[in-house]
Amino acid sequence: MYRYDEFDERFVRERVAQFRGQVERRLEGSLTEDEFKPLRLKNGLYLQLHAYMLRIAVPYGTLNSRQLRQLAHIAETYDKGYGHFTTRQNLQFNWPKLKDVPDILDLLADVEMHCIQTSGNCIRNVTADQFAGVAKDEVEDPRPTAELLRQWSSLHPEFVWLPRKFKIAVTGAEHDRAAIKVHDIGLKLKRNAAGEVGYEVIVGGGLGRTPMIGKVVRDFLPKEELLAYLEAIMRVYNSEGRRDNKYKARVKILVHETGEEEFRARVEEEYAKLDGPTINAPEEEVERIAAYFAPPAYEDLAEDSATLDGARASDPALDRFVEQNGFAHKQPGYIALTIALKEIGAVPGDMSADQMRAFADIAEKYSFDEFRVTHSQNLVLPHVKKDDLPAVYAALKEAGLASANAGLITDIIACPGLDYCALATAKSIPIAQDIAKTFADPDRQKAIGDLPIKISGCINACGHHHVGAIGILGLEKGGRENYQITIGGDATEHAALGERLGPGIDAGDVPGAIEAVVETYLAEKQGSESFIETVRRTGAEPFKAGFTAFIEARAAAQSEAAE
Amino acid sequence: MTVITKKGEIADAYVRADTLETAFEADGIPLIPASLVDEYVVAKPGTDFGLSVPGSMPIEDLVPYLAQASLIAIEFPGFSDGRGFSLARRVKREGFAGRLRASGPLIADQFTDALQCGFDEVELPETMTNRQPVQQWMEAKDTITDFYQSGYGEGLSILEKRRAARKGARP
Numbered sequence: 001m002y003r004y005d006e007f008d009e010r011f012v013r014e015r016v017a018q019f020r021g022q023v024e025r026r027l028e029g030s031l032t033e034d035e036f037k038p039l040r041l042k043n044g045l046y047l048q049l050h051a052y053m054l055r056i057a058v059p060y061g062t063l064n065s066r067q068l069r070q071l072a073h074i075a076e077t078y079d080k081g082y083g084h085f086t087t088r089q090n091l092q093f094n095w096p097k098l099k100d101v102p103d104i105l106d107l108l109a110d111v112e113m114h115c116i117q118t119s120g121n122c123i124r125n126v127t128a129d130q131f132a133g134v135a136k137d138e139v140e141d142p143r144p145t146a147e148l149l150r151q152w153s154s155l156h157p158e159f160v161w162l163p164r165k166f167k168i169a170v171t172g173a174e175h176d177r178a179a180i181k182v183h184d185i186g187l188k189l190k191r192n193a194a195g196e197v198g199y200e201v202i203v204g205g206g207l208g209r210t211p212m213i214g215k216v217v218r219d220f221l222p223k224e225e226l227l228a229y230l231e232a233i234m235r236v237y238n239s240e241g242r243r244d245n246k247y248k249a250r251v252k253i254l255v256h257e258t259g260e261e262e263f264r265a266r267v268e269e270e271y272a273k274l275d276g277p278t279i280n281a282p283e284e285e286v287e288r289i290a291a292y293f294a295p296p297a298y299e300d301l302a303e304d305s306a307t308l309d310g311a312r313a314s315d316p317a318l319d320r321f322v323e324q325n326g327f328a329h330k331q332p333g334y335i336a337l338t339i340a341l342k343e344i345g346a347v348p349g350d351m352s353a354d355q356m357r358a359f360a361d362i363a364e365k366y367s368f369d370e371f372r373v374t375h376s377q378n379l380v381l382p383h384v385k386k387d388d389l390p391a392v393y394a395a396l397k398e399a400g401l402a403s404a405n406a407g408l409i410t411d412i413i414a415c416p417g418l419d420y421c422a423l424a425t426a427k428s429i430p431i432a433q434d435i436a437k438t439f440a441d442p443d444r445q446k447a448i449g450d451l452p453i454k455i456s457g458c459i460n461a462c463g464h465h466h467v468g469a470i471g472i473l474g475l476e477k478g479g480r481e482n483y484q485i486t487i488g489g490d491a492t493e494h495a496a497l498g499e500r501l502g503p504g505i506d507a508g509d510v511p512g513a514i515e516a517v518v519e520t521y522l523a524e525k526q527g528s529e530s531f532i533e534t535v536r537r538t539g540a541e542p543f544k545a546g547f548t549a550f551i552e553a554r555a556a557a558q559s560e561a562a563e
Numbered sequence: 564m565t566v567i568t569k570k571g572e573i574a575d576a577y578v579r580a581d582t583l584e585t586a587f588e589a590d591g592i593p594l595i596p597a598s599l600v601d602e603y604v605v606a607k608p609g610t611d612f613g614l615s616v617p618g619s620m621p622i623e624d625l626v627p628y629l630a631q632a633s634l635i636a637i638e639f640p641g642f643s644d645g646r647g648f649s650l651a652r653r654v655k656r657e658g659f660a661g662r663l664r665a666s667g668p669l670i671a672d673q674f675t676d677a678l679q680c681g682f683d684e685v686e687l688p689e690t691m692t693n694r695q696p697v698q699q700w701m702e703a704k705d706t707i708t709d710f711y712q713s714g715y716g717e718g719l720s721i722l723e724k725r726r727a728a729r730k731g732a733r734p
């Protein structure tokens with residue numbers, strides 16, 4: 001993985017000193033609260049319901065054991081002993097004190113980490129495919145691009161006061177695991193007919209209150225032209241994005257209101273005026289960064305492991321874990337493992353300091369000292385030797401990290417919701433916990449198969465509910481929490497927004513309604529279709545019928561109980 | 564109003580004029596808004612003036628005056644409205660050779676951004692300099708030594724410095 005050189009090191013240290021100074025200037029009155037707010041946000045510091053929240057950047061979701069141990073130390077010293085992984089591959093602490101934040105930043109800088117631009121109206125932490133460098137369907141590793149963008153976007157003089165936040169995601173694979181079509185800019189590494197590598201550039205996707213699928217603005221951008229082209233997009237957005245209404249300020253609205261053709265024309269016009277060579281990264285620099293992501297020193301192994309096969313045969317739990325959480329590796333004899341931070345009843349994405357330490361040991365010993373954070377609030381051990389898998393499984397189990405439900409109905413994404421968030425209109429985490437308990441039986445989960453549920457506690461959609469195969473949106477209606485259910489959402493290359501099944505329902509009815517939706521799926525399913533495949537084929541109608549029947553049965557039961 | 568360059572506070576040679584009359588009588592070089600500029604150049608051809616424009620102004624509308632005005636002041640309605648930074652870049656790209664001024668309630672923390680985007684100076688309301696005196700601006704611009712973005716500011720970017728260092732290391 002990438003390592004800081006003296007420039008990166010000094011940059012991050014100076015950024016910490018700068019923030020320390022900003023806190024001091026706020027306290028002695030040089031900065032008003034209104035002026036300080038965007039400055040603290042640009043350093044990941046939110047003011048939440050009960051306390052400050054600090055969001056730490058995990059660039060493209062890659063971490064090592066030393067970093068995780070430091071995070072464990074920070075969690076214990078300055079927080080309540082745990083951290084929370086988010087859908088943007090970041091880590092949040094929910095209880096830091098303002099006065100401690102500069103010290104936390106120093107501790108982060110000690111392990112080459114920071115909070116730069118994890119919030120605020122600027123280019124946010126760049127995300128990437130969690131199976132980068134692992135997946136067989138990869139044209140090129142997306143991480144060197146993401147690292148280049150991390151550097152380029154950090155304290156960009158022109159683009160730190162944008163109309164609104166700006167999120168970039170990169171994938172190098174055919175199958176999109178980075179949700180590039182629902183980002184402000186999505187980049188897909190591809191090859192053209194001549195075999196050269198470049199990018200498909202997608203602009204104007206996004207979730208939030210006005211969800212939109214991004215548009216292809218450039219079908220093939222030669223790789224070396226990336227920074228100049230992004231500068232053109234950003235300049236058009238910075239100049240023309242709406243600033244009169246923050247709900248219409250994202251680039252997706254600009255693309256939508258300007259029209260795809262006209263937006264593309266403006267970007268290309270700006271691009272034509274740029275002096276590309278003065279902006280683009282020097283080739284040597286791109287190579288220097290890429291070298292950090294060279295494959296680790298794999299052993300030459302056979303594809304199959306007798307050790308693993310034997311252990312799977314004698315331990316059904318291990319067998320299930322490998323089947324569900326394993327991901328095929330391009331290197332023979334290796335496998336990638338998803339670690340679902342989704343024990344039944346746990347808070348999605350939460351990890352205790354003890355778990356962090358245990359997991360750091362596992363990653364160090366068994367995965368070339370590297371792991372990833374996924375946008376499903378899970379972790380990935382990218383390079384595990386199949387021969388080591390029984391030992392890895394035992395260690396994970398010991399740490400309470402061997403939940404064999406990756407991708408299943410209990411692997412739920414949930415935003416912090418009313419438990420932490422100042423904007424929430426409803427609870428989100430407890431809903432996830434209730435659903436997980438309803439479907440706790442592993443055999444039932446297996447019979448249902450892949451079914452990503454995503455829950456947001458308000459229309460801002462931090463839980464990605466629009467792109468959940470089942471999406472749940474918590475609202476407030478007449479003083480009560482009220483939940484809308486959608487189905488058919490998809491964040492992959494088949495990106496689609498979910499469709500509503502009917503009127504909103506009470507919190508207590510959500511698990512039952514999800515059961516009704518699942519029953520419809522099992523009845524409609526043909527062959528080995530997954531939930532989303534069935535929905536794509538049948539449309540939402542049968543699901544609406546099942547949902548309506550559930551609501552009517554509930555209403556009947558309630559009026560009977562009232563009599 | 565206080566005008567600050569990267570060297571510190573300077574005396575303002577320009578005087579804001581909201582009407583043609585005040586522009587003609589200005590005790591210094593008049594700094595006129597976009598709405599008056601056409602009449603002004605007809606009335607006083609060849610004389611020196613500054614032009615003050617909103618950050619939202621399209622560059623095409625500004626180009627005709629770039630050869631005539633000795634100063635362009637780009638107005639920031641609030642510190643968090645970043646359009647002026649992009650307009651500054653476009654003005655420089657058009658080859659504007661005069662002084663480029665950022666005008667409005669910017670905060671010291673933005674001084675480096677402004678300089679890197681091509682501004683020569685900022686013009687601040689007194690309310691701002693009362694809270695953030697010149698000293699803070701001078702300190703703010705020196706907090707971060709190097710930058711990643713090529714093509715901004717005067718020195719080499721971090722990416723360019725790395726390349727230069729590697730070249731230097733080779734025999």
Ligand code: HEM
Nearest residue numbers: 086087088182206207208209250415416421423460461462
């Ligand atoms: C707890 C404090 C949080 C607050 C106040 C907050 C606020 C917001 C707001 C206002 C938006 C909508 C922005 C827009 O559409 O322009 C948003 C979107 C989003 N947030 Fe959060 N958020 C919080 C936590 C989180 C967490 C914990 C996650 C990850 C689990 C997250 C991930 C996202 C994502 C992925 C989006 C959608 C981006 C898009 O619209 O494309 N946020 N957030």
Ligand code: SF4
Nearest residue numbers: 415421424457458462
């Ligand atoms: S979706 Fe709403 S409730 Fe959930 S974290 Fe985002 S802003 Fe808060």
